[in-house]
Amino acid sequence: MRALLLAAVLIAVLALPVAAGQPTPSAELAEREVYNSFMEDFEVRVTNPGPEPMTVVRVSVVITWPGWAPTLYPVFEGREVLAPGEARVFEGPAIRMPQTIPGEYPAFTAVVTETPAGQVEQRFPSSVRITDWEVDLGGLPEQVAVPLAFAGGMLLLTLALFRLERQRGWPPVRAVPRFHRGRRT
Numbered sequence: 001m002r003a004l005l006l007a008a009v010l011i012a013v014l015a016l017p018v019a020a021g022q023p024t025p026s027a028e029l030a031e032r033e034v035y036n037s038f039m040e041d042f043e044v045r046v047t048n049p050g051p052e053p054m055t056v057v058r059v060s061v062v063i064t065w066p067g068w069a070p071t072l073y074p075v076f077e078g079r080e081v082l083a084p085g086e087a088r089v090f091e092g093p094a095i096r097m098p099q100t101i102p103g104e105y106p107a108f109t110a111v112v113t114e115t116p117a118g119q120v121e122q123r124f125p126s127s128v129r130i131t132d133w134e135v136d137l138g139g140l141p142e143q144v145a146v147p148l149a150f151a152g153g154m155l156l157l158t159l160a161l162f163r164l165e166r167q168r169g170w171p172p173v174r175a176v177p178r179f180h181r182g183r184r185t
Contacts, residue, residue, distance in 0.1 A: 024050060025082075027109045029061060029126040030089075035133040036102070039094040044075050044109050046090060048082035056080045057119060058112040059090045063128050065100050079114075097130060104129045 030043035042061045048054040059076040075092035082088055109124045137145040162175040 025054060025056070025111050025113060025122065027059070027111045027124045029107065029109050033129045033131050034097050036097060036130060037099045038097055038133060040097050041092050041094045042073055042075055043089055043091045045087055046082065046111055047087040048084055051084050053084065054082045055114040056082060056111060057114050060110045061107055062110060063105055063107040065098055065105060068098065100130060102131045
């Protein structure tokens with residue numbers, strides 16, 4: 001019994017320097033909405049809370065969309081050294097979002113760091129909200145506001161180029177160009 005206890009303590013003591021030498025970053029995905037079928041980019045803030053410098057090799061975001069396999073969105077790939085206590089924001093390239101049902105979906109941020117023993121990946125849970133892009137002009141939805149704005153613009157353009165003149169018969173008015181020059185004959 002005593003030998004077993006001694007072996008457990010010895011393993012714990014030997015594992016301490018190995019665990020202490022590995023950097024343990026913290027990462028958080030910038031919370032914001034993304035839009036269906038839009039080009040969007042992700043920002044991830046990686047912090048080195050440890051006492052030693054940490055080398056970040058790769059940062060990515062994985063989102064589980066409904067009806068899709070988990071989708072990987074790369075944010076950073078290279079070598080970036082973070083000093084103790086330093087935080088850095090990594091911004092990925094713009095990638096087209098899928099056309100899916102609006103809502104909040106599970107995601108995680110994966111940070112790969114380089115250690116003396118090799119590369120270590122750590123995952124941090126998060127979520128992403130996707131919505132439909134829409135315009136809301138004066139309380140009217142875009143399906144009503146855009147056709148009304150287009151028709152109003154065409155009416156104003158017509159009134160700017162033509163003036164109405166009364167005439168006998170039907171129709172009671174006719175459109176005459178405002179900037180019409182008389183012909184010379």
